Amino acid sequence: MKAVVVGAGVAGTAAALCLAEGGAEVSVVDGARGATALSSGAWDVASVSSGSPLADLSLADRLRTFAEARPWHPYARVEAVVEAVSRAHCSVLNALGAYRPLDLDSPGVRIATDHGVIRRVATIEESMLDLDEAPDGLVAVAHFRGHRACDGAALARALGEDSGAAGLSFVDIPVEFLGRKNDVQLGGHEVALLGDAADARLRLAAVLRRALPGTTPHAWLLPAVLGMDFDDPAALLRDAVGGPVGEVAGTTGGAQGARLTRRLAASRAAADVTDIVARASAIDGASVALSDGNCLDADVIILATGSALAGVIVASGGVLVEPITRTPVVLESFGTLTAPGAAFASGVTVDDGLRLLGEDGRRVGDGVFACGAILAGVSYADGTGLGASVTTGWLAAEAALAG
Ligand SMILES: Cc1cc2nc3c(=O)[nH]c(=O)nc-3n(C[C@H](O)[C@H](O)[C@H](O)COP(=O)(O)OP(=O)(O)OC[C@H]3O[C@@H](n4cnc5c(N)ncnc54)[C@H](O)[C@@H]3O)c2cc1C
Known part of the structure; x- marks a missing residue:
């Protein structure tokens, strides 16, 4: 199987690692940096503020509670979310080699941020x-x-x-x-x-x-x-x-995000994934066109281009679309933009197997998937951070391998 992943953040890398483990020939296209490079060494899966009544729950219980309370979030659409998060993180954190293993039976790790806040996160870089x-x-x-x-x-x-x-x-x-x-x-x-x-x-x-x-x-x-x-x-x-x-936990754009970016690249190299430095300009069901004029044919294409609000959104014919696939960018079930931070949760829609859906609600193709912060329902502000991207990246690849 030939697979092309667009985006080399945590979501794209998780997808690439899973595809490579499943025997696919994988290329990852990226030419810049996204939110992953801005994150800290604190890894969120289902974080809440210290004052929340959920703060003392185990991560597993918090995940279940989170999925029940937010039916629009990808976690809510994943069968056996706790097992899925565990499976994805076990493999990806192991490949990164610089984070503590995820213990979903614990409430997570208590850390300090350089803004003077103490919070529990799912896991941390060993440096912290x-x-x-x-x-x-x-x-x-x-x-x-x-x-x-x-x-x-x-x-x-x-x-x-x-x-x-x-x-x-x-x-x-x-x-x-x-x-x-x-x-x-x-x-x-x-x-x-x-x-x-x-x-x-x-x-x-x-x-x-x-x-x-x-x-x-x-x-x-x-x-x-x-x-x-x-x-x-x-x-x-x-x-x-x-x-x-x-x-x-360091400041945006600091050493911890840079170290994570380096380790993601090293994990892809170790899994024989080919990195291609380019921007994708268009995707159809079976190929990815690059802005340098080249075109990559693929059996499976995974869109992992990060939050729609980070620039991957354009207006076309009166609607907002994701520019590479021209699929609509929606607010999922939010309806309006009045809730604080709601716009951050805008993104593309997928079916339960993370296959990308077009304007008519039909699959763009059987082999086109989406994952990470580009998905509608995922927000930087919701406390699911790197965890939701890794989990959906891994699951998209599992679905692709299953055919
Ligand atoms: C400032 C900030 C701090 C954060 N801190 C934390 C934290 O401490 N802990 C935590 O758990 N979460 C944190 N988050 C959230 C977390 O970083 C994101 O949820 C996660 O990194 C998203 O990963 P992703 O792979 O989906 O997207 P991204 O990391 O954004 O990756 C998308 C990639 O796609 C590439 N791309 C886009 N368009 C194209 C194209 N046309 N062709 C080729 N490539 C393309 C981009 O260059 C980018 O590399 C933070 C987010 C922000 C914004």
Whole structure:
């Protein structure tokens, strides 16, 4: 089977990995970046705010509750959603090799964001700190003295005031790490690149050890700057400091999204998936036309081009359509745009097997599927983030392999 996936975010990569595992010859077409590159090391599957009555439920129970409450969301249309999420994540997280396995019987992992919010997410990149591992609930918020991109004192204060901070206290500890005069002006991702230098992590471990106040046990929370090149960038620090050390969930467009993008590319390469740097300009039932004039024939085509509101939407004949397939972009069952954030959930429609549907509600072709944030009903604001994209990507590929 020949398969072409359009879009190399988490959804497209999950689809590509599943297709490759099933024996298909897979190409992934992309020439830019999408939301995946902007995400942090915190992986959402069915996240809620700390104050929600659902916050203490297991992820599995939250998934079921979420699917019941939002019949328009792809989760609600998946048979045995918990098993499907588990199956997809087991394979994809394993291929990425840098995230904790997903434990759907747990309420997830408690993390801090660099905006001073504490929340539970489904899983995390190994680089990040699990706040529940902090000895005595005491967390040292380390920051590099003078570094303009991170105000450690404000961060520690905000985290201490967050409603999710029960049982935790935060102390800010400036450390001397940025040696050169202009280093204090560097962005987080630039400091992360510095962190790849051979001796930088050892030096950071030494300054953390020196800065540790007395013998009080601490977990160290660091900005998202622990290098770009390592599978577990916090490992050396944990060994050196002798306790939990990890990053906050980082800012949009920072080191964690960049590391995920690199790992997705590496996982595709390891699965013998061919990456093609190009934009798709049109899809019919059996081929993908590229903007460089080439055309790829395929038995299966998977559309994984990300949120319609991120630019993949055009007006045509008085209706909004997805530009490559010319299929309508709808709000699924929302009806109006009056609900907060509702527009983010606009997208293309699919049948229960994730086959793309056209204007007349009929399949565009038996071999054309869609997945990820391009689907109607999926929103950046709904707490299903990377998890919904991976799950629908994996399921679209399973459906394609099943024929
Ligand atoms: C700022 C931000 C922060 C977020 N943070 C988190 C987070 O911390 N945790 C979390 O779980 N979720 C987070 N999310 C949500 C999550 O990132 C998205 O839901 C998920 O990445 C969507 O994945 P996707 O593969 O469907 O789409 P995308 O990642 O957007 O991938 C779509 C890909 O398709 C490509 N593409 C588009 N058109 C074409 C074309 N014509 N030809 C070829 N390629 C094309 C794009 O270049 C892009 O690479 C965040 C979202 C945003 C916007």
